[in-house]
Amino acid sequence: MKLYSTNNKDLRVSLEEAVMNSLPADKGLYMPTSIPALPKAFFRELENLTFQEIAFAVAKNVMKDALPTSVLEDIISEAISFPAPVEMITDRIGSLELFHGPSMAFKDFGARFMSQLMSYFNRDKDDMLTILVATSGDTGGAVAAGFYDTPGIEVVILYPSGKVSDLQEKQLTTLGKNITACEIQGTFDDCQAMVKQAFLDPDLRDSYSLSSANSINIARLIPQSFYYFEAYKQVKGLGKEVVFSVPSGNFGNITAGLMAKHMGLPVNRFIAATNVNKVVPEYLDLGIYTPRPSIPTISNAMDVGNPSNFVRILDLYNNDIQSIREDMVGYYYADEETRETMKSVYSNHGYCCDPHGAIGYRALEEYFNSNPEDDLFGIFLETAHPAKFLSTVEATLNESITIPEQLADLADKTKEATLFQNDYSQFQQFLLDRK
Ligand SMILES: *Cc1c(COP(=O)(O)O)cnc(C)c1O
Numbered sequence: 001m002k003l004y005s006t007n008n009k010d011l012r013v014s015l016e017e018a019v020m021n022s023l024p025a026d027k028g029l030y031m032p033t034s035i036p037a038l039p040k041a042f043f044r045e046l047e048n049l050t051f052q053e054i055a056f057a058v059a060k061n062v063m064k065d066a067l068p069t070s071v072l073e074d075i076i077s078e079a080i081s082f083p084a085p086v087e088m089i090t091d092r093i094g095s096l097e098l099f100h101g102p103s104m105a106f107k108d109f110g111a112r113f114m115s116q117l118m119s120y121f122n123r124d125k126d127d128m129l130t131i132l133v134a135t136s137g138d139t140g141g142a143v144a145a146g147f148y149d150t151p152g153i154e155v156v157i158l159y160p161s162g163k164v165s166d167l168q169e170k171q172l173t174t175l176g177k178n179i180t181a182c183e184i185q186g187t188f189d190d191c192q193a194m195v196k197q198a199f200l201d202p203d204l205r206d207s208y209s210l211s212s213a214n215s216i217n218i219a220r221l222i223p224q225s226f227y228y229f230e231a232y233k234q235v236k237g238l239g240k241e242v243v244f245s246v247p248s249g250n251f252g253n254i255t256a257g258l259m260a261k262h263m264g265l266p267v268n269r270f271i272a273a274t275n276v277n278k279v280v281p282e283y284l285d286l287g288i289y290t291p292r293p294s295i296p297t298i299s300n301a302m303d304v305g306n307p308s309n310f311v312r313i314l315d316l317y318n319n320d321i322q323s324i325r326e327d328m329v330g331y332y333y334a335d336e337e338t339r340e341t342m343k344s345v346y347s348n349h350g351y352c353c354d355p356h357g358a359i360g361y362r363a364l365e366e367y368f369n370s371n372p373e374d375d376l377f378g379i380f381l382e383t384a385h386p387a388k389f390l391s392t393v394e395a396t397l398n399e400s401i402t403i404p405e406q407l408a409d410l411a412d413k414t415k416e417a418t419l420f421q422n423d424y425s426q427f428q429q430f431l432l433d434r435k
Contacts, residue, residue, distance in 0.1 A: 060339070
C-alpha cells in the first residue's frame with residue numbers, strides 16, 4: 001500500500017510513515033493511492049461472514065501487503081472485538097449502534113485499530129513513543145482506552161478545563177499507568193495549538209519521539225469503513241436500497257463511508273447531518289465552502305467550524321461537486337430541533353438517542369419526506385451512548401436513564417490531572433522535567 005498527500009499527488013509514502021507521522025509536511029492529508037472495489041463474491045457471501053472477517057477483507061483490500069497477513073488478523077481480532085448492531089427503530093429506519101466499545105463512542109474503532117498498528121510499527125524501537133492528543137471530549141477517552149497499558153507507547157492528553165462532560169473527564173483522568181492527563185485552562189482550540197507547537201519544538205524533539213492520534217491519521221479512518229459493510233449485511237435481506245445518515249463534525253466518519261462506497265458497497269446516498277456548524281451542508285447547497293469559528297451546541301462532538309477531513313472528500317471526488325452531490329446530501333439542525341427529535345423518537349418508538357444520533361435520525365426523516373417515491377431503508381449512525389451526555393439527555397427526556405456499567409464504574413475513580421494555564425512554556429517545562 002502507498003499513500004499520497006492531498007496537496008501532492010506525486011508523493012509516495014508507506015503505511016508506516018503515514019501512520020507514524022500522521023500529517024505530511026505539506027499539511028495535506030494522506031490518502032491511499034488506490035481504493036479498489038471488492039470482488040462481487042464478497043458481497044454475495046456477506047451474510048455468511050462475521051464482523052471480523054468483513055473487517056479483515058476490507059482492510060486487506062486497502063492495505064494490501066503493508067502488513068503480514070497474520071499480523072493484520074491479530075490486529076483485527078484485538079481491535080474489532082465488540083459488535084456494531086443495527087437496531088430497528090421503525091419499519092424503514094435503523095440505528096447503527098457504534099457505542100459498544102470501551103469508551104462508548106464510535107471513536108473506539110479508530111483508536112483501537114491505530115494503537116495496534118502503532119505498536120506493531122514501534123515493535124523494534126528502543127525509545128518510548130509519546131502520543132500527544134488534544135480532545136474536546138470523546139477522542140481522549142477512546143485514545144486513552146485504546147492505548148492503555150500498551151508497551152513502548154505513552155499518551156499525553158490535553159483537554160479544556162470545564163468544557164468536557166463529567167463522564168468524559170473521568171475517562172481521561174482515571175486510568176493512570178501510561179496515560180497522562182493535562183487539564184488546560186483554555187479552549188479546545190488552545191489545546192490543539194499547544195499540541196501543534198509541541199510538534200515543532202526542537203527542545204522536545206531532542207528528548208521525545210512524538211506522534212499524534214487525532215482524527216486525521218489514516219489509521220483511524222480505515223477501520224471506520226468496516227462497520228458500513230457490517231450494517232449493510234444486517235439489512236441486505238430487506239431488499240431495499242440503503243441510505244446512511246452520518247452525524248458529522250470533522251467528517252472522518254462519513255469519509256470512511258464514502259470510501260466504502262468506492263469499494264463497491266451499494267449505498268443510495270449518504271447524508272451529512274450536522275448541527276448549526278453547517279459549513280458542509282452549506283457547501284453542498286451553494287457550492288461555496290466557508291469555514292468559520294465553531295458555535296457551541298448540545299451535540300458538542302460536532303462543533304467544528306473547519307472540518308479537517310473535508311479535503312479528503314474533495315480528493316476522493318477530484319474536486320467535482322456534482323459527483324459529490326450524487327453521493328451526499330447535507331442537512332443541519334438547531335439544538336431545539338435536536339431536543340424535539342430526541343423526545344419524539346423516545347415517546348413514539350421507545351428509543352433513546354444521544355444528541356448526535358438524534359440529528360442523524362432527523363435528517364433521515366427529512367430525506368424521506370423529500371424523496372417519497374423511493375423505496376429506501378435508512379440507517380443513522382448512533383455515534384455515542386446517550387449516557388455519555390447524561391445531563392442533556394435527562395433534561396430533554398425529563399427522565400433518568402440507565403447508566404451502563406463501564407460508565408457507572410467511573411464514578412468511584414479518582415481524577416488525576418495536572419492543571420496548566422493556557423501557556424505553552426509551562427506545558428513544555430512539564431514535559432522536559434518528566435524525562
Ligand atoms: C467525534 C464524534 C462525532 C463526529 O465524527 P466525525 O468523524 O468527526 O465527523 C459525532 N458524534 C460523536 C458522539 C462523536 O464523538
